Amino acid sequence: MFTMTEDIAEVSARLQERNIAENLRNLLDVKPSTEHRLLLVRHNSLMNDFFKGTISKADFDTVKIQIWESFFYFLDRLDRNFKDQFFHKITRDQTGSTGRKGVLFIAASPANIAKLQVDSEFSKIKESLEKGSERNRFELLLPLMAVTLEQFLNERHKLKPDFIHFSGHGMEEGLMFSTSNNLLKIIKTEILEEVFKDIGSYTECVVLNACYAAAQAKVISAQGTCVIGMNAPVSDPAAIYFSENFYLFLSNGQSVEEAFRNTRTLLLANFRKEAKIPEIWNDGMLLES
Known part of the structure; x- marks a missing residue:
């Protein structure tokens, strides 16, 4: 388990309201890397297994939590300027000022x-x-x-x-x-x-x-x-x-x-x-x- 910085703690609730795949793609946009891409591939593979019925709901939930934790871990490790780009991107992507x-x-x-x-x-x-x-x-x-x-x-x-x-x-x-x-x-x-x-x-x-x-x-x-x-x-x-x-x-x-x-x-x-x-x-x- 990791300790989130204050920046991430402040926006974690908003991030978790979004689709995890959307967050991972935004992460890749600001900081392309093999480990970020592999995490997105892991998520897509998980969803594929879930839809095919080859994984139980309990195992699906467990792996999805692990993917969320890995996402926050990678986000926590970003340099300050990359974090700022990421947060700016998700703010810009909101529809209007209401966030709807x-x-x-x-x-x-x-x-x-x-x-x-x-x-x-x-x-x-x-x-x-x-x-x-x-x-x-x-x-x-x-x-x-x-x-x-x-x-x-x-x-x-x-x-x-x-x-x-x-x-x-x-x-x-x-x-x-x-x-x-x-x-x-x-x-x-x-x-x-x-x-x-x-x-x-x-x-x-x-x-x-x-x-x-x-x-x-x-x-x-x-x-x-x-x-x-x-x-x-x-x-x-x-x-x-x-x-x-x-x-x-x-x-x-x-x-x-x-x-x-x-x-x-x-x-x-x-x-x-x-x-x-x-x-x-x-x-x-x-x-x-």
Whole structure:
């Protein structure tokens, strides 16, 4: 066990409110090292084992505590200027002065393709975020409906949301955005890689609620964030049900990984044939299939 310096003791509560993977990535940003990178790999491996059911909950909790302790140990050893950079980074990454996590909902249902119930999905997400026990930790930002690529790029850089939720059509080659006339525009995966470049510096999770979006989830997650995508066509009812319950679990204080796993359990009970369609990726690695 180690003794934290006064700096770390003052912010430890705030750090532990954040995802451990997010803290580790921030640590790597300010001080890249093999030991810091290996700790992040250990965390990702732990989450992979947890989702596959190859580790018990008790062992999972024990190892996660060890990872937190190692994180604080490495943070404690940083030189003063690196500590200042780290604390500045996590302060800058907060949404506004309230520290609430911003959720940006973007949707595209172009007029020249099958219409999706994006309005209904947004309403369900809004209701879920408003009724959780920790609802004050989240802020649902103004949605971008019939979103164009230009609008999204401007808003994501301006708002720097903690969560980005895309509702729309997808295909293995890319996602379907709108044009200024609300017509279909396919944004290919290699372009999306640039669109989401450096997203991991402030976004905790991206949800791509679109058919075949697992291909894009893998690529985007390599930017250093958690991404959820669908590996096959998904029905509107199942997609909306996923969103509704995922955000309800989040607003009740669960982590992204816990909320994802519990939502998949509900899908298994209510949309059995579509329960394995959602996938979660982190740092380019599939956490559960």
